[in-house]
Amino acid sequence: MLTTGPVVFLLDVDNTLFDNDRFAADVTAALDAQFGELERKRYWSIYEELRDRLGYADYLGALQQFRLGCEANPSLLRLSSYLLDYPFAEGLYPGALETVRHLGTLGTTVILSDGDIVFQPHKIHQSGLWQAVAGRVLIYVHKEHMSDPIQQSFPAPHYVMVDDKPKLLAAMKHKLGDRLTTVFVRQGHYAAQAESSTLDPVPDVTVTHIDELGRFALPDFRADSAYASPE
Template sequence: MAAMDKVVFLLDVDNTMFDNDRLIADLMRHLAQGFGSARRDSYQAILEQLRAELGYVDYLGAMQRFRLANMHDTKTLLMSAFLIDYPFADLIYPGVAAAVAHLRQWGRTVILSDGDVVFQPRKIQRSGLWQLVDGQVLIYVHKEQMLNDVARLYPARHYVMVDDKLSILSAMKNAWGTQLTTVFPRQGHYALDPGNIAAYPPADVTVEHFSDLLKQDFSALARSSAG
């Protein structure tokens, strides 16, 4: 059993510390240039279908399904190279490393992300985020349903969850109540969608960018969790 921390900061990846909207835009531009707009649209439709089925973005799974419909076109074998070789470190939001270091003065920092078992770990590793949290990385299909596992691996008196999706923050708040402080960075298309904002209660803390956490003082929270 791991020793109990006073505070554990749980950090989402996509559109929280990493500009995933830009990754998708770059991928779609690459597909249009290399394979034509019709093939791009076909892949994007499969990607959205898989997102609805799985609850996360499965880029490589979508490529596999796309290839099954285009078995005679050998060019499709080159589609995955763009994602595998992408310079992920270029998409880390400015100030992320400093903000994570700022949080660590009050508690452990742990990545808590949704995603598949192949591409999401590679993205986190190649971007440098894995090293930034000393390898303390959790990836689930539906992380909000895995809170018992999170608490077992990283027991704490209090948790802080930083995520761009109010739906995730709301589900976790319902489960953990006052043991959790929710932080909502208004980055990416989910966070800026008026429908998403209206559908869920506001987070405990709202910031415009992840780097704005440098202005947050969690010392009182750490003191109250000490006893």
Template structure:
């Protein structure tokens, strides 16, 4: 059995390392330019419905739901395939936040770094790979539907005496802190629309540490490995 590490750093992807709001804005522009505002609006309706049901963003799942409606309206499959191609071939590396890769390199000197993300089992791994985050964490990637409910699995994969969770969602940090308590240091990154939703965040206790951008991690005093 692998002995536990002193500290394992768990790091979210969307709006923590990767500007997911920017990706959505690019997709919104592409849909409106390629398919028109009305069709784009129907896709985003399906998108938000699915996000509400699942609790995470599922671009391709929303596209499947949208496809069923658009096919009934006479949209050809070839046009729908062009829409999926935009998502699959998107240059995710261009949407990494400044300092994201440097942050991962910095943390690796202090303990194992592990991507811990919500998402589906097809598109989210591709996003992590094409952005360069898979290689930057040496393949230590965990993706679950609700990661805050999978802490036993996280601990089994990467045992540690202490964990640090870095995320833009205070709800996630609060849920994990309730389970791991003093074994977990929570780092709240104020990036993206979830982090900036002060009304929603008021329902949760503050994180142990709050920073304005992911690159600020290098200024935190984590002990070396």
């Protein structure tokens, strides 16, 4: 358990701080260039099957299965290097690091991500996000089911959760109630899909781009100004 302040910011990674849709498009282009359309489709079919079964994205696990039947293809090693050496820092949304640093002046910042236990922390390290939160990183299979471990790791009177998935925000709001402020960042394909969804409850705060939070003061995250210091 780490010492925290009165407010903990729980920050998602993919399509919140990091443009994962762009990363997926770049992987698609690399697959097309090195293997062709049919093999590209086979890779993404394996990826989708793994994600449905495991509950998280597993790019390296998909590559392990993808290699079967084409072990002699030297492009396999090039694709492996491409995934590991991808310029993750360049994939951050404009102003993402600056926003994390700003939020760190308002409270304790924590990366809270879904993902596998190898590639996802690698991405967070290589992007600079790990350093930006001083190593306060949590990675789960389904973070919406982990409210107790999150609170045990970073206890605080109040939490602010920043994510691109409003359904996940709603699920966490049901668990933490008024102790949680939910911030919906309208970026990426999950955010676009949410336009046609009925949300209960709706996010407390909605922004179009992550860098908008870089201009927020602490009371902006709560309409009742509950964070104001006592006189």
